[in-house]
Amino acid sequence: MKQQIIMKLLTGVAGLGIALGAVNVHASPEKDRQDFIKYYTEKYPHVKLDDYVYGALAFDPDAKAQYDAIMEFPPFDSVVEQGRKMFETPLKSGKKLSDCLPNGGKMIAGNYPMFDEARGKVVTLNDVINDCRVANGEAAWKVDDVKTMGVLNAYLRTLSDGMLTNVKVEGPKALAAYEDGKKSFFTRKGQLNFACANCHVQNAGVKLRSELISPAVGHTVHWPVFRGGDNLVQLQQRYVGCYRSVRAVSPPAGSTMMNNLEYFHSYLSNGLPMKASVFRK
Numbered sequence: 011m012k013q014q015i016i017m018k019l020l021t022g023v024a025g026l027g028i029a030l031g032a033v034n035v036h037a038s039p040e041k042d043r044q045d046f047i048k049y050y051t052e053k054y055p056h057v058k059l060d061d062y063v064y065g066a067l068a069f070d071p072d073a074k075a076q077y078d079a080i081m082e083f084p085p086f087d088s089v090v091e092q093g094r095k096m097f098e099t100p101l102k103s104g105k106k107l108s109d110c111l112p113n114g115g116k117m118i119a120g121n122y123p124m125f126d127e128a129r130g131k132v133v134t135l136n137d138v139i140n141d142c143r144v145a146n147g148e149a150a151w152k153v154d155d156v157k158t159m160g161v162l163n164a165y166l167r168t169l170s171d172g173m174l175t176n177v178k179v180e181g182p183k184a185l186a187a188y189e190d191g192k193k194s195f196f197t198r199k200g201q202l203n204f205a206c207a208n209c210h211v212q213n214a215g216v217k218l219r220s221e222l223i224s225p226a227v228g229h230t231v232h233w234p235v236f237r238g239g240d241n242l243v244q245l246q247q248r249y250v251g252c253y254r255s256v257r258a259v260s261p262p263a264g265s266t267m268m269n270n271l272e273y274f275h276s277y278l279s280n281g282l283p284m285k286a287s288v289f290r291k
C-alpha cells in the first residue's frame with residue numbers, strides 16, 4: 011500500500027474512537043447492529059440501508075450500473091451450473107446433500123453461522139456441508155477449497171436468495187463467541203496496524219487506491235463473489251485477503267477465530283436479504 015494511502019487512512023483514525031465508543035464491549039448484539047447502522051446512515055443519509063447488500067457499489071452509481079449489466083448475463087453461470095450438478099450428485103451412501111441439509115438446503119444460508127450448543131462452538135454453513143459429507147461416507151472438503159466447497163456454494167447459496175439474514179446469539183456461550191468475533195473485528199493487525207473497523211467502519215465510503223471501501227453491514231449476504239467475473243472467492247477467503255492487505259499473518263479459513271469473526275460480522279446483516287452469487291471487481 012502506498013504511503014499516501016496509509017496517510018489518508020490514518021487521518022480518519024481519530025473517528026474510530028466514536029465508532030468504538032458506540033460499539034462498546036458490553037452492548038448486546040442487537041444494540042451493536044443498531045449502532046453500526048446508525049453510524050453509517052448518519053454519515054451517508056443518501057444511501058439506503060437495503061442497498062448495503064451491494065457493498066461499495068451502493069456508494070458508486072456508475073459502478074452499480076455496470077454491475078447490474080453484468081448480472082443480467084453473469085459470466086460465471088457455468089460455474090453455478092457445475093455447482094448444481096455437484097449438489098445433485100449422490101454421495102457414497104446413495105443420499106444427496108439435499109437429503110441431509112436442513113430444509114433440503116433451501117432458504118437456510120441466512121441462519122448461518124449458528125452457535126451449536128452441543129459442540130459449544132460456532133458452525134458455518136461450510137461446516138454443515140462437511141458434516142453431511144462425512145455422515146454419508148465422503149471425506150470432508152477443505153472449507154476454502156474453491157473447486158469443491160467454492161463451486162458447490164456458488165449454487166447452494168442461490169437456494170437461499172431472498173431469505174433475510176437471521177443469525178441468532180442466544181445464551182452465554184454464543185455471546186462469548188460473538189464477543190470474540192467482535193474483538194477480532196476491532197483488533198489492529200499487521201505491519202500496517204489496521205483493524206477491519208479502521209477500513210470498513212470509519213473509512214466506509216472512502217476511496218482507497220481505485221476502490222471505494224464498503225460498510226460492514228451487508229458484507230456477508232452475497233457469497234461467493236466472482237472477482238473479475240471468474241475468480242471465485244468465499245467470504246473467509248476475503249477475510250484472509252484483507253488481513254494480507256495490511257501485511258498481517260491471517261488465521262486460516264475455518265479456524266475458530268475466523269468462524270467467530272464471521273458470526274459477529276453476519277449478525278450485523280440481520281434483516282438483509284441473501285443473494286448468491288455475485289460479480290465483484
Ligand code: HEC
Pocket residue numbers: 064065066195204205206207208209210218221222223224225229230235248249252253255256275290
Ligand atoms: C486496509 C483497509 C482494509 C482492512 C483493514 C480490511 N479490509 Fe476488507 N476490504 C478492503 C477493500 C479496499 C476491499 C474492496 C472494496 C470493498 O468492497 O470494500 C475490501 C473488501 C472486503 C469485503 C468484500 C466486500 C464485497 O462486497 O465484496 C469483505 C467481506 C471484507 N473486506 C471484510 C473485511 C474484514 C472482516 C476485515 C478484517 C479482518 C477487513 N475486511 C479488513 C479494505 C480493507
